Amino acid sequence: MNPMPGGMNPMPGQNNNNFGPAPSPNAVPPMPNPVAMPNPMAAQQNPMAMQGAMPAQNPTVRPNIGMVDMNGAAPIQKEKRQKVHFPLFSIVGLVFACSVAGVAVVIAISNSLNYKNLEASADFSIEQAVLAAKAEQQDADEKENLEKEKWGTPNSWKVSGQWGSLSFDYPKIWSVLVVKEKEGDYLAYFRPDYVGSVSDKTERFALRLTIVSKDIESVQPTYEKVGGRKRCNEDYASFAGSSSEEWWCYSGTLEKNMVGQVVLIKLGDSQKTAILQSDATIYKSDFEKILKSLKRTISD
Amino acid sequence: MDQNSMQNGMNITNPVMPSVNPMSTAPIANSSSKDKDQPSSALSVIGVIAACVIAAVAVVFAVQKQMLLNGLTNEIAVRKEKEISSAKAAQKEADNEAFERKASETLKTFTGPTELAMINFYYPKDWNVHIANTGSSSSGGVVYQVYFNPEFIPPTSDKTSRYALRLEVVNKSMDAVQAEFDKLVDKNQMTKQIMQTDSGIQGMRYDGEYGGFGMSSVVVFKVGTTGKTAIMRTDGNDNKGAYEKIIKSVTETYD
Numbered sequence: 001m002n003p004m005p006g007g008m009n010p011m012p013g014q015n016n017n018n019f020g021p022a023p024s025p026n027a028v029p030p031m032p033n034p035v036a037m038p039n040p041m042a043a044q045q046n047p048m049a050m051q052g053a054m055p056a057q058n059p060t061v062r063p064n065i066g067m068v069d070m071n072g073a074a075p076i077q078k079e080k081r082q083k084v085h086f087p088l089f090s091i092v093g094l095v096f097a098c099s100v101a102g103v104a105v106v107i108a109i110s111n112s113l114n115y116k117n118l119e120a121s122a123d124f125s126i127e128q129a130v131l132a133a134k135a136e137q138q139d140a141d142e143k144e145n146l147e148k149e150k151w152g153t154p155n156s157w158k159v160s161g162q163w164g165s166l167s168f169d170y171p172k173i174w175s176v177l178v179v180k181e182k183e184g185d186y187l188a189y190f191r192p193d194y195v196g197s198v199s200d201k202t203e204r205f206a207l208r209l210t211i212v213s214k215d216i217e218s219v220q221p222t223y224e225k226v227g228g229r230k231r232c233n234e235d236y237a238s239f240a241g242s243s244s245e246e247w248w249c250y251s252g253t254l255e256k257n258m259v260g261q262v263v264l265i266k267l268g269d270s271q272k273t274a275i276l277q278s279d280a281t282i283y284k285s286d287f288e289k290i291l292k293s294l295k296r297t298i299s300d
Numbered sequence: 301m302d303q304n305s306m307q308n309g310m311n312i313t314n315p316v317m318p319s320v321n322p323m324s325t326a327p328i329a330n331s332s333s334k335d336k337d338q339p340s341s342a343l344s345v346i347g348v349i350a351a352c353v354i355a356a357v358a359v360v361f362a363v364q365k366q367m368l369l370n371g372l373t374n375e376i377a378v379r380k381e382k383e384i385s386s387a388k389a390a391q392k393e394a395d396n397e398a399f400e401r402k403a404s405e406t407l408k409t410f411t412g413p414t415e416l417a418m419i420n421f422y423y424p425k426d427w428n429v430h431i432a433n434t435g436s437s438s439s440g441g442v443v444y445q446v447y448f449n450p451e452f453i454p455p456t457s458d459k460t461s462r463y464a465l466r467l468e469v470v471n472k473s474m475d476a477v478q479a480e481f482d483k484l485v486d487k488n489q490m491t492k493q494i495m496q497t498d499s500g501i502q503g504m505r506y507d508g509e510y511g512g513f514g515m516s517s518v519v520v521f522k523v524g525t526t527g528k529t530a531i532m533r534t535d536g537n538d539n540k541g542a543y544e545k546i547i548k549s550v551t552e553t554y555d
Contacts, residue, residue: 087341087344089348090341090344090345090347090348091344093348093351093352094344094347094348094351097348097351097352097354097355098351098355100355100358100359101351101354101355101357101358101359102358104355104358104359104361104362105358105361105362107362107365107366108358108361108362108364108365111362111365111366111368111369112365114369115365115368115369115372118369118372118373118376119372122372122376122379125376125380126376126379126380126383129380129383129384130380130383130384130387133384133387133388133391134387134388134391136388137387137388137391137392137395138391138395141391141392141395141396141399142395145395145396145399148399149399149402149403172426175428175429175430175452175453176428176451176452176453177428177430177452177453178452178453178454178455179455179457180455188452193429194428194429194430194431194446195428195429195430195431195453196430196431196434197431197432197433197434
Protein backbone atom coordinates (compact mmCIF):
# COMPACT_ATOMS: atom_id res chain seq x y z
CA MET A 1 0.00 0.00 0.00
CA ASN A 2 2.48 2.50 1.01
CA PRO A 3 5.54 3.06 -0.99
CA MET A 4 8.69 2.70 0.87
CA PRO A 5 8.81 5.55 3.28
CA GLY A 6 11.71 7.65 4.12
CA GLY A 7 12.65 8.56 0.62
CA MET A 8 13.65 5.01 -0.24
CA ASN A 9 13.99 4.92 -3.94
CA PRO A 10 13.82 1.32 -5.01
CA MET A 11 15.86 0.20 -7.88
CA PRO A 12 14.02 -0.11 -11.17
CA GLY A 13 12.34 -3.47 -11.41
CA GLN A 14 12.37 -4.05 -7.72
CA ASN A 15 9.17 -5.18 -6.07
CA ASN A 16 7.95 -2.23 -4.16
CA ASN A 17 4.75 -3.77 -2.96
CA ASN A 18 4.50 -4.50 0.71
CA PHE A 19 1.93 -7.15 0.00
CA GLY A 20 4.22 -8.98 -2.32
CA PRO A 21 6.12 -12.06 -1.32
CA ALA A 22 8.47 -11.50 1.55
CA PRO A 23 12.00 -11.20 0.42
CA SER A 24 14.03 -14.28 0.91
CA PRO A 25 16.51 -14.08 3.72
CA ASN A 26 19.11 -15.07 1.28
CA ALA A 27 18.03 -12.56 -1.21
CA VAL A 28 20.13 -9.59 -1.75
CA PRO A 29 18.60 -6.74 0.19
CA PRO A 30 17.45 -3.85 -1.83
CA MET A 31 20.22 -1.57 -2.62
CA PRO A 32 19.59 1.90 -1.46
CA ASN A 33 19.89 4.39 -4.21
CA PRO A 34 23.07 6.16 -3.58
CA VAL A 35 21.82 9.10 -5.50
CA ALA A 36 18.40 9.35 -3.92
CA MET A 37 19.34 8.47 -0.43
CA PRO A 38 22.27 9.30 1.70
CA ASN A 39 24.08 6.66 3.55
CA PRO A 40 21.76 5.29 6.24
CA MET A 41 24.58 4.83 8.53
CA ALA A 42 25.42 8.42 8.20
CA ALA A 43 21.83 9.25 8.79
CA GLN A 44 21.78 7.16 11.89
CA GLN A 45 24.79 8.89 13.09
CA ASN A 46 23.49 12.29 12.18
CA PRO A 47 19.73 12.31 11.52
CA MET A 48 19.61 16.04 11.23
CA ALA A 49 22.09 15.91 8.48
CA MET A 50 19.94 13.41 6.68
CA GLN A 51 16.80 15.47 7.05
CA GLY A 52 18.45 18.50 5.73
CA ALA A 53 20.26 16.69 3.01
CA MET A 54 17.39 14.80 1.44
CA PRO A 55 15.69 17.38 -0.74
CA ALA A 56 18.87 19.10 -1.53
CA GLN A 57 20.78 15.98 -2.40
CA ASN A 58 18.10 14.48 -4.62
CA PRO A 59 15.83 17.14 -6.02
CA THR A 60 14.29 14.63 -8.46
CA VAL A 61 12.69 12.66 -5.66
CA ARG A 62 9.43 13.98 -4.54
CA PRO A 63 9.34 14.50 -0.85
CA ASN A 64 6.84 12.16 0.77
CA ILE A 65 5.10 14.90 2.59
CA GLY A 66 2.19 13.76 4.63
CA MET A 67 3.20 10.13 4.82
CA VAL A 68 5.46 10.18 7.73
CA ASP A 69 7.81 12.67 9.00
CA MET A 70 11.34 11.69 9.50
CA ASN A 71 10.86 11.54 13.21
CA GLY A 72 8.01 9.08 12.82
CA ALA A 73 5.74 11.09 15.13
CA ALA A 74 3.33 12.75 12.68
CA PRO A 75 0.16 10.93 11.56
CA ILE A 76 -0.06 9.72 8.03
CA GLN A 77 -2.19 12.40 6.30
CA LYS A 78 -2.91 10.44 3.17
CA GLU A 79 -4.16 7.58 5.22
CA LYS A 80 -6.44 9.94 7.06
CA ARG A 81 -7.77 11.31 3.78
CA GLN A 82 -8.53 7.87 2.53
CA LYS A 83 -10.30 6.92 5.66
CA VAL A 84 -12.73 9.91 5.48
CA HIS A 85 -15.56 8.60 3.35
CA PHE A 86 -19.25 9.47 3.01
CA PRO A 87 -21.84 6.73 3.14
CA LEU A 88 -23.46 5.91 -0.21
CA PHE A 89 -26.87 7.18 0.86
CA SER A 90 -25.34 10.55 1.68
CA ILE A 91 -23.83 10.85 -1.76
CA VAL A 92 -27.06 9.76 -3.43
CA GLY A 93 -29.02 12.11 -1.21
CA LEU A 94 -26.71 14.98 -1.95
CA VAL A 95 -26.85 14.40 -5.67
CA PHE A 96 -30.59 14.05 -5.60
CA ALA A 97 -31.09 17.13 -3.43
CA CYS A 98 -28.74 19.17 -5.60
CA SER A 99 -30.53 18.00 -8.74
CA VAL A 100 -33.91 18.88 -7.30
CA ALA A 101 -32.62 22.22 -6.15
CA GLY A 102 -31.08 22.90 -9.57
CA VAL A 103 -34.23 21.96 -11.45
CA ALA A 104 -36.36 23.97 -9.06
CA VAL A 105 -34.14 27.01 -9.46
CA VAL A 106 -34.27 26.71 -13.27
CA ILE A 107 -38.05 26.38 -13.17
CA ALA A 108 -38.33 29.29 -10.78
CA ILE A 109 -36.18 31.51 -12.99
CA SER A 110 -38.07 30.42 -16.08
CA ASN A 111 -41.42 31.12 -14.40
CA SER A 112 -40.16 34.45 -13.20
CA LEU A 113 -39.10 35.42 -16.72
CA ASN A 114 -42.37 34.17 -18.16
CA TYR A 115 -44.27 36.14 -15.57
CA LYS A 116 -42.47 39.34 -16.48
CA ASN A 117 -42.97 38.75 -20.20
CA LEU A 118 -46.62 37.92 -19.73
CA GLU A 119 -47.15 40.96 -17.57
CA ALA A 120 -45.43 43.20 -20.08
CA SER A 121 -47.30 41.85 -23.08
CA ALA A 122 -50.72 41.47 -21.41
CA ASP A 123 -52.14 44.82 -22.49
CA PHE A 124 -50.93 44.43 -26.05
CA SER A 125 -52.24 40.89 -26.40
CA ILE A 126 -55.60 41.87 -24.92
CA GLU A 127 -55.77 44.85 -27.25
CA GLN A 128 -55.03 42.63 -30.24
CA ALA A 129 -57.59 40.07 -29.15
CA VAL A 130 -60.20 42.79 -28.69
CA LEU A 131 -59.50 44.22 -32.14
CA ALA A 132 -59.76 40.77 -33.70
CA ALA A 133 -62.98 40.07 -31.82
CA LYS A 134 -64.45 43.40 -32.93
CA ALA A 135 -63.56 42.71 -36.55
CA GLU A 136 -65.04 39.24 -36.29
CA GLN A 137 -68.21 40.62 -34.73
CA GLN A 138 -68.43 43.32 -37.39
CA ASP A 139 -68.19 40.71 -40.15
CA ALA A 140 -70.84 38.57 -38.50
CA ASP A 141 -73.14 41.57 -38.00
CA GLU A 142 -72.60 42.67 -41.56
CA LYS A 143 -73.69 39.29 -42.88
CA GLU A 144 -76.59 39.07 -40.49
CA ASN A 145 -77.80 42.59 -41.25
CA LEU A 146 -77.39 42.09 -44.97
CA GLU A 147 -79.52 38.98 -44.74
CA LYS A 148 -82.05 40.90 -42.67
CA GLU A 149 -82.02 43.71 -45.19
CA LYS A 150 -82.52 41.33 -48.09
CA TRP A 151 -85.01 38.93 -46.62
CA GLY A 152 -86.51 40.77 -43.63
CA THR A 153 -89.39 42.07 -45.68
CA PRO A 154 -88.74 40.76 -49.19
CA ASN A 155 -90.31 42.08 -52.34
CA SER A 156 -92.69 39.90 -54.23
CA TRP A 157 -92.59 39.34 -57.96
CA LYS A 158 -95.73 38.26 -59.82
CA VAL A 159 -96.29 37.13 -63.35
CA SER A 160 -99.82 36.58 -64.47
CA GLY A 161 -102.14 36.74 -67.44
CA GLN A 162 -101.04 35.04 -70.59
CA TRP A 163 -98.01 33.63 -68.78
CA GLY A 164 -99.98 31.71 -66.26
CA SER A 165 -99.52 32.52 -62.63
CA LEU A 166 -96.14 32.56 -61.00
CA SER A 167 -94.94 34.43 -57.94
CA PHE A 168 -91.93 34.43 -55.68
CA ASP A 169 -90.12 36.57 -53.15
CA TYR A 170 -86.82 38.26 -53.88
CA PRO A 171 -84.48 40.46 -51.83
CA LYS A 172 -85.62 43.98 -51.22
CA ILE A 173 -82.33 45.52 -52.27
CA TRP A 174 -82.38 43.95 -55.72
CA SER A 175 -83.24 45.89 -58.84
CA VAL A 176 -85.44 44.42 -61.54
CA LEU A 177 -85.37 45.09 -65.24
CA VAL A 178 -88.11 43.73 -67.45
CA VAL A 179 -86.94 43.47 -71.03
CA LYS A 180 -89.81 41.76 -72.80
CA GLU A 181 -93.32 41.19 -71.64
CA LYS A 182 -95.69 42.23 -74.39
CA GLU A 183 -94.85 39.91 -77.19
CA GLY A 184 -92.91 36.70 -77.42
CA ASP A 185 -91.13 35.43 -74.38
CA TYR A 186 -91.13 37.05 -70.99
CA LEU A 187 -87.72 38.12 -69.77
CA ALA A 188 -86.72 39.84 -66.54
CA TYR A 189 -83.36 40.35 -64.86
CA PHE A 190 -82.72 40.64 -61.14
CA ARG A 191 -79.56 41.86 -59.50
CA PRO A 192 -78.47 43.52 -56.24
CA ASP A 193 -78.30 47.34 -56.41
CA TYR A 194 -78.65 47.79 -60.15
CA VAL A 195 -79.18 45.82 -63.32
CA GLY A 196 -76.44 46.29 -65.83
CA SER A 197 -76.51 46.14 -69.57
CA VAL A 198 -78.14 42.90 -70.70
CA SER A 199 -76.22 42.96 -73.96
CA ASP A 200 -72.95 42.80 -72.04
CA LYS A 201 -71.87 39.14 -71.99
CA THR A 202 -69.77 39.68 -68.89
CA GLU A 203 -72.73 40.76 -66.76
CA ARG A 204 -73.79 38.23 -64.15
CA PHE A 205 -77.35 38.37 -62.87
CA ALA A 206 -78.65 36.98 -59.62
CA LEU A 207 -81.75 35.81 -61.42
CA ARG A 208 -82.91 35.64 -65.01
CA LEU A 209 -86.56 34.84 -65.29
CA THR A 210 -87.64 33.64 -68.70
CA ILE A 211 -91.04 32.28 -69.67
CA VAL A 212 -91.22 30.58 -73.03
CA SER A 213 -94.19 29.22 -74.95
CA LYS A 214 -92.83 25.69 -75.08
CA ASP A 215 -93.54 22.61 -73.03
CA ILE A 216 -90.92 21.54 -70.53
CA GLU A 217 -89.85 18.48 -72.55
CA SER A 218 -88.81 20.60 -75.50
CA VAL A 219 -86.88 23.04 -73.29
CA GLN A 220 -84.97 20.34 -71.45
CA PRO A 221 -82.59 19.36 -74.25
CA THR A 222 -81.09 22.84 -74.25
CA TYR A 223 -79.94 22.30 -70.64
CA GLU A 224 -79.11 18.60 -70.77
CA LYS A 225 -75.47 19.41 -71.36
CA VAL A 226 -75.34 21.42 -68.15
CA GLY A 227 -73.90 19.44 -65.28
CA GLY A 228 -76.47 16.72 -65.42
CA ARG A 229 -80.11 17.01 -64.59
CA LYS A 230 -81.75 15.89 -61.42
CA ARG A 231 -85.06 16.01 -59.72
CA CYS A 232 -85.50 19.21 -57.79
CA ASN A 233 -85.22 19.11 -54.06
CA GLU A 234 -88.55 18.37 -52.40
CA ASP A 235 -88.33 21.65 -50.54
CA TYR A 236 -88.53 23.55 -53.78
CA ALA A 237 -91.63 21.74 -54.95
CA SER A 238 -93.65 22.67 -51.90
CA PHE A 239 -96.67 24.10 -53.64
CA ALA A 240 -99.89 22.19 -54.06
CA GLY A 241 -100.41 20.07 -57.11
CA SER A 242 -96.78 19.90 -58.16
CA SER A 243 -95.17 16.66 -59.15
CA SER A 244 -91.56 15.80 -59.71
CA GLU A 245 -92.18 15.60 -63.43
CA GLU A 246 -92.91 19.33 -63.45
CA TRP A 247 -89.54 20.40 -62.07
CA TRP A 248 -86.06 19.94 -63.32
CA CYS A 249 -82.90 21.35 -61.86
CA TYR A 250 -79.54 21.80 -63.52
CA SER A 251 -76.32 22.97 -62.00
CA GLY A 252 -72.93 23.56 -63.57
CA THR A 253 -71.29 25.57 -66.33
CA LEU A 254 -74.07 27.37 -68.12
CA GLU A 255 -71.87 29.32 -70.49
CA LYS A 256 -68.22 30.14 -70.75
CA ASN A 257 -67.07 31.46 -67.35
CA MET A 258 -70.57 31.17 -65.98
CA VAL A 259 -71.29 28.58 -63.31
CA GLY A 260 -74.80 28.63 -61.96
CA GLN A 261 -78.10 26.88 -61.55
CA VAL A 262 -81.15 26.52 -63.73
CA VAL A 263 -84.62 25.38 -62.78
CA LEU A 264 -87.31 24.53 -65.33
CA ILE A 265 -90.91 24.66 -64.21
CA LYS A 266 -93.99 23.59 -66.10
CA LEU A 267 -96.26 26.60 -66.19
CA GLY A 268 -99.71 27.74 -67.22
CA ASP A 269 -101.50 25.48 -69.62
CA SER A 270 -98.55 23.12 -69.72
CA GLN A 271 -97.43 24.70 -72.96
CA LYS A 272 -95.37 27.27 -71.11
CA THR A 273 -92.18 26.78 -69.21
CA ALA A 274 -90.59 29.10 -66.70
CA ILE A 275 -86.78 29.12 -66.66
CA LEU A 276 -85.15 30.52 -63.57
CA GLN A 277 -81.42 30.93 -63.89
CA SER A 278 -78.78 32.22 -61.50
CA ASP A 279 -75.52 33.19 -63.17
CA ALA A 280 -73.11 32.78 -60.28
CA THR A 281 -72.65 30.61 -57.23
CA ILE A 282 -72.52 33.67 -54.95
CA TYR A 283 -76.26 34.01 -55.54
CA LYS A 284 -76.97 30.35 -54.80
CA SER A 285 -78.43 30.81 -51.32
CA ASP A 286 -80.70 33.64 -52.50
CA PHE A 287 -81.68 31.57 -55.51
CA GLU A 288 -82.71 28.68 -53.28
CA LYS A 289 -84.76 31.00 -51.09
CA ILE A 290 -86.49 32.31 -54.18
CA LEU A 291 -87.31 28.77 -55.27
CA LYS A 292 -88.66 27.91 -51.84
CA SER A 293 -91.00 30.90 -51.97
CA LEU A 294 -92.17 30.13 -55.48
CA LYS A 295 -95.88 29.60 -56.10
CA ARG A 296 -97.66 28.79 -59.32
CA THR A 297 -101.14 27.99 -60.51
CA ILE A 298 -101.76 25.68 -63.42
CA SER A 299 -104.85 26.54 -65.35
CA ASP A 300 -106.60 23.52 -66.77
CA MET B 301 23.33 -11.72 6.29
CA ASP B 302 21.26 -13.48 8.98
CA GLN B 303 17.75 -12.74 10.19
CA ASN B 304 18.86 -10.39 12.93
CA SER B 305 21.19 -8.55 10.82
CA MET B 306 18.40 -8.18 8.25
CA GLN B 307 16.10 -6.91 10.97
CA ASN B 308 18.71 -4.63 12.25
CA GLY B 309 19.53 -3.54 8.81
CA MET B 310 15.94 -2.59 8.22
CA ASN B 311 15.81 -0.77 11.47
CA ILE B 312 18.99 0.94 10.63
CA THR B 313 17.64 1.81 7.21
CA ASN B 314 14.44 3.29 8.66
CA PRO B 315 14.72 3.35 12.38
CA VAL B 316 11.73 5.63 13.04
CA MET B 317 9.23 4.11 10.71
CA PRO B 318 6.42 2.44 12.67
CA SER B 319 4.75 0.95 9.64
CA VAL B 320 7.70 -1.03 8.36
CA ASN B 321 5.73 -4.12 9.20
CA PRO B 322 2.37 -3.80 7.52
CA MET B 323 0.88 -6.41 9.77
CA SER B 324 1.63 -4.35 12.78
CA THR B 325 0.21 -1.12 11.33
CA ALA B 326 -3.18 -2.50 10.27
CA PRO B 327 -4.90 -2.52 13.65
CA ILE B 328 -3.70 0.98 14.34
CA ALA B 329 -5.06 2.24 11.05
CA ASN B 330 -8.42 0.53 11.55
CA SER B 331 -8.97 1.94 14.95
CA SER B 332 -8.09 5.39 13.69
CA SER B 333 -10.53 5.08 10.73
CA LYS B 334 -13.35 4.01 12.98
CA ASP B 335 -12.80 7.06 15.13
CA LYS B 336 -12.83 9.31 12.08
CA ASP B 337 -15.96 7.70 10.52
CA GLN B 338 -18.23 9.04 13.22
CA PRO B 339 -17.74 12.76 12.50
CA SER B 340 -17.60 12.18 8.72
CA SER B 341 -20.93 10.37 8.82
CA ALA B 342 -22.43 13.12 10.85
CA LEU B 343 -20.97 15.65 8.48
CA SER B 344 -22.43 13.88 5.49
CA VAL B 345 -25.86 13.69 7.12
CA ILE B 346 -25.68 17.38 7.90
CA GLY B 347 -24.64 18.05 4.33
CA VAL B 348 -27.52 16.03 2.96
CA ILE B 349 -29.97 17.73 5.29
CA ALA B 350 -28.65 21.14 4.28
CA ALA B 351 -28.91 20.23 0.62
CA CYS B 352 -32.43 18.97 1.17
CA VAL B 353 -33.37 22.19 2.91
CA ILE B 354 -31.93 24.20 0.05
CA ALA B 355 -33.77 21.97 -2.44
CA ALA B 356 -36.99 22.36 -0.50
CA VAL B 357 -36.60 26.13 -0.44
CA ALA B 358 -35.90 26.11 -4.17
CA VAL B 359 -38.94 23.92 -4.81
CA VAL B 360 -41.12 26.19 -2.71
CA PHE B 361 -39.75 29.15 -4.60
CA ALA B 362 -40.40 27.46 -7.94
CA VAL B 363 -43.91 26.45 -6.93
CA GLN B 364 -44.59 29.97 -5.73
CA LYS B 365 -43.40 31.37 -9.05
CA GLN B 366 -45.49 28.81 -10.91
CA MET B 367 -48.53 29.78 -8.88
CA LEU B 368 -47.88 33.44 -9.56
CA LEU B 369 -47.52 32.66 -13.26
CA ASN B 370 -50.71 30.61 -13.27
CA GLY B 371 -52.50 33.35 -11.40
CA LEU B 372 -51.38 35.98 -13.87
CA THR B 373 -52.28 33.75 -16.82
CA ASN B 374 -55.74 33.18 -15.42
CA GLU B 375 -56.15 36.84 -14.60
CA ILE B 376 -55.17 37.85 -18.12
CA ALA B 377 -57.45 35.20 -19.61
CA VAL B 378 -60.37 36.42 -17.53
CA ARG B 379 -59.58 40.03 -18.35
CA LYS B 380 -59.25 39.21 -22.03
CA GLU B 381 -62.51 37.31 -22.08
CA LYS B 382 -64.25 40.13 -20.29
CA GLU B 383 -62.89 42.79 -22.60
CA ILE B 384 -63.62 40.72 -25.70
CA SER B 385 -67.12 40.11 -24.49
CA SER B 386 -67.76 43.78 -23.82
CA ALA B 387 -66.09 44.81 -27.09
CA LYS B 388 -68.24 42.36 -29.04
CA ALA B 389 -71.36 43.59 -27.30
CA ALA B 390 -70.43 47.20 -28.02
CA GLN B 391 -69.64 46.36 -31.65
CA LYS B 392 -72.93 44.51 -32.08
CA GLU B 393 -74.83 47.41 -30.57
CA ALA B 394 -73.07 49.87 -32.86
CA ASP B 395 -73.69 47.66 -35.90
CA ASN B 396 -77.34 47.24 -35.03
CA GLU B 397 -77.71 50.97 -34.54
CA ALA B 398 -76.08 51.59 -37.91
CA PHE B 399 -78.38 49.03 -39.48
CA GLU B 400 -81.47 50.58 -37.93
CA ARG B 401 -80.34 54.01 -39.01
CA LYS B 402 -79.74 52.75 -42.53
CA ALA B 403 -83.06 50.92 -42.55
CA SER B 404 -84.88 54.08 -41.53
CA GLU B 405 -83.24 56.06 -44.28
CA THR B 406 -85.39 56.52 -47.30
CA LEU B 407 -82.68 57.63 -49.65
CA LYS B 408 -79.73 55.96 -51.26
CA THR B 409 -76.69 57.47 -52.94
CA PHE B 410 -76.02 57.14 -56.62
CA THR B 411 -72.48 57.83 -57.81
CA GLY B 412 -71.54 58.05 -61.47
CA PRO B 413 -68.25 57.12 -63.05
CA THR B 414 -65.08 59.04 -62.23
CA GLU B 415 -64.57 60.19 -65.79
CA LEU B 416 -67.97 61.90 -65.64
CA ALA B 417 -67.16 64.04 -62.62
CA MET B 418 -68.64 61.42 -60.31
CA ILE B 419 -72.15 62.83 -60.59
CA ASN B 420 -73.64 62.10 -57.21
CA PHE B 421 -77.18 62.39 -55.83
CA TYR B 422 -79.71 60.84 -53.48
CA TYR B 423 -82.67 58.82 -54.69
CA PRO B 424 -85.35 56.71 -52.96
CA LYS B 425 -83.75 53.50 -51.87
CA ASP B 426 -86.63 51.32 -52.99
CA TRP B 427 -86.25 52.44 -56.58
CA ASN B 428 -84.84 50.06 -59.17
CA VAL B 429 -81.81 51.09 -61.17
CA HIS B 430 -80.73 50.01 -64.63
CA ILE B 431 -77.42 51.21 -66.03
CA ALA B 432 -77.96 50.73 -69.75
CA ASN B 433 -74.82 52.43 -70.98
CA THR B 434 -71.74 52.68 -68.84
CA GLY B 435 -69.93 55.17 -71.05
CA SER B 436 -67.91 52.60 -72.91
CA SER B 437 -69.88 53.23 -76.07
CA SER B 438 -71.69 56.20 -77.50
CA SER B 439 -75.10 55.84 -79.05
CA GLY B 440 -76.56 58.99 -80.61
CA GLY B 441 -74.22 61.11 -78.54
CA VAL B 442 -75.33 59.41 -75.30
CA VAL B 443 -72.31 58.23 -73.39
CA TYR B 444 -73.97 57.29 -70.10
CA GLN B 445 -77.53 56.25 -69.47
CA VAL B 446 -79.25 55.21 -66.27
CA TYR B 447 -82.91 54.55 -65.53
CA PHE B 448 -84.58 54.78 -62.14
CA ASN B 449 -88.06 53.63 -61.32
CA PRO B 450 -90.08 52.23 -58.41
CA GLU B 451 -91.26 48.58 -58.59
CA PHE B 452 -89.21 47.68 -61.68
CA ILE B 453 -87.55 49.13 -64.76
CA PRO B 454 -89.84 48.69 -67.74
CA PRO B 455 -88.40 47.72 -71.13
CA THR B 456 -86.15 50.46 -72.42
CA SER B 457 -86.83 49.43 -75.97
CA ASP B 458 -90.47 50.41 -75.47
CA LYS B 459 -90.92 54.10 -76.30
CA THR B 460 -93.95 54.26 -74.07
CA SER B 461 -92.09 53.15 -70.95
CA ARG B 462 -92.08 55.81 -68.23
CA TYR B 463 -89.35 56.28 -65.73
CA ALA B 464 -89.21 58.20 -62.50
CA LEU B 465 -85.78 59.42 -63.50
CA ARG B 466 -83.60 59.17 -66.56
CA LEU B 467 -80.03 60.29 -66.31
CA GLU B 468 -78.21 60.79 -69.57
CA VAL B 469 -74.80 62.22 -70.23
CA VAL B 470 -74.38 63.35 -73.81
CA ASN B 471 -71.26 64.25 -75.66
CA LYS B 472 -72.50 67.74 -76.48
CA SER B 473 -71.96 71.16 -75.03
CA MET B 474 -74.57 72.59 -72.70
CA ASP B 475 -75.41 75.29 -75.25
CA ALA B 476 -76.15 72.70 -77.91
CA VAL B 477 -78.41 70.74 -75.56
CA GLN B 478 -80.14 73.89 -74.36
CA ALA B 479 -80.74 74.92 -77.97
CA GLU B 480 -82.83 71.79 -78.53
CA PHE B 481 -85.02 72.50 -75.49
CA ASP B 482 -85.20 76.20 -76.28
CA LYS B 483 -87.02 75.29 -79.45
CA LEU B 484 -89.77 73.73 -77.31
CA VAL B 485 -89.78 76.85 -75.17
CA ASP B 486 -90.23 78.89 -78.32
CA LYS B 487 -93.19 76.69 -79.18
CA ASN B 488 -94.59 77.32 -75.71
CA GLN B 489 -94.48 73.63 -74.95
CA MET B 490 -92.05 74.17 -72.12
CA THR B 491 -90.87 76.89 -69.77
CA LYS B 492 -87.34 77.41 -68.66
CA GLN B 493 -85.66 78.79 -65.59
CA ILE B 494 -82.21 78.75 -64.01
CA MET B 495 -81.87 76.33 -61.14
CA GLN B 496 -79.18 75.70 -58.58
CA THR B 497 -78.45 72.61 -56.60
CA ASP B 498 -77.71 72.66 -52.89
CA SER B 499 -74.05 72.26 -53.71
CA GLY B 500 -74.07 75.33 -55.97
CA ILE B 501 -74.16 73.68 -59.39
CA GLN B 502 -76.09 75.85 -61.80
CA GLY B 503 -78.26 74.39 -64.52
CA MET B 504 -81.27 75.12 -66.68
CA ARG B 505 -84.65 73.64 -65.83
CA TYR B 506 -87.38 73.00 -68.42
CA ASP B 507 -90.96 72.08 -67.47
CA GLY B 508 -93.80 71.15 -69.81
CA GLU B 509 -94.99 68.62 -72.35
CA TYR B 510 -92.16 66.37 -73.28
CA GLY B 511 -91.84 62.86 -74.74
CA GLY B 512 -95.58 62.23 -74.78
CA PHE B 513 -95.77 61.76 -70.99
CA GLY B 514 -97.65 64.91 -70.12
CA MET B 515 -96.06 67.46 -67.78
CA SER B 516 -92.48 66.48 -67.37
CA SER B 517 -89.35 68.16 -66.08
CA VAL B 518 -85.84 68.29 -67.45
CA VAL B 519 -82.71 69.73 -65.87
CA VAL B 520 -79.58 70.34 -67.92
CA PHE B 521 -76.16 71.06 -66.45
CA LYS B 522 -72.49 70.79 -67.30
CA VAL B 523 -70.57 67.70 -66.32
CA GLY B 524 -67.55 69.20 -64.65
CA THR B 525 -64.93 70.26 -67.14
CA THR B 526 -65.51 67.33 -69.46
CA GLY B 527 -67.37 69.35 -72.09
CA LYS B 528 -70.25 66.93 -71.71
CA THR B 529 -73.75 67.69 -70.54
CA ALA B 530 -75.99 65.85 -68.11
CA ILE B 531 -79.74 65.65 -68.62
CA MET B 532 -81.94 64.56 -65.70
CA ARG B 533 -85.53 64.01 -66.61
CA THR B 534 -88.71 62.66 -65.04
CA ASP B 535 -91.56 61.35 -67.15
CA GLY B 536 -94.91 62.80 -66.07
CA ASN B 537 -95.86 64.10 -62.66
CA ASP B 538 -96.01 60.82 -60.77
CA ASN B 539 -92.64 61.13 -59.15
CA LYS B 540 -92.24 64.91 -59.19
CA GLY B 541 -91.75 65.19 -55.43
CA ALA B 542 -88.86 62.75 -55.40
CA TYR B 543 -87.45 64.33 -58.53
CA GLU B 544 -87.28 67.78 -56.89
CA LYS B 545 -85.24 66.36 -54.04
CA ILE B 546 -82.99 64.43 -56.36
CA ILE B 547 -81.97 67.40 -58.51
CA LYS B 548 -81.33 69.53 -55.45
CA SER B 549 -78.92 66.93 -54.08
CA VAL B 550 -76.72 66.71 -57.17
CA THR B 551 -73.01 67.19 -56.58
CA GLU B 552 -70.01 66.80 -58.83
CA THR B 553 -66.35 66.25 -58.23
CA TYR B 554 -64.27 68.60 -60.35
CA ASP B 555 -60.76 67.87 -61.53
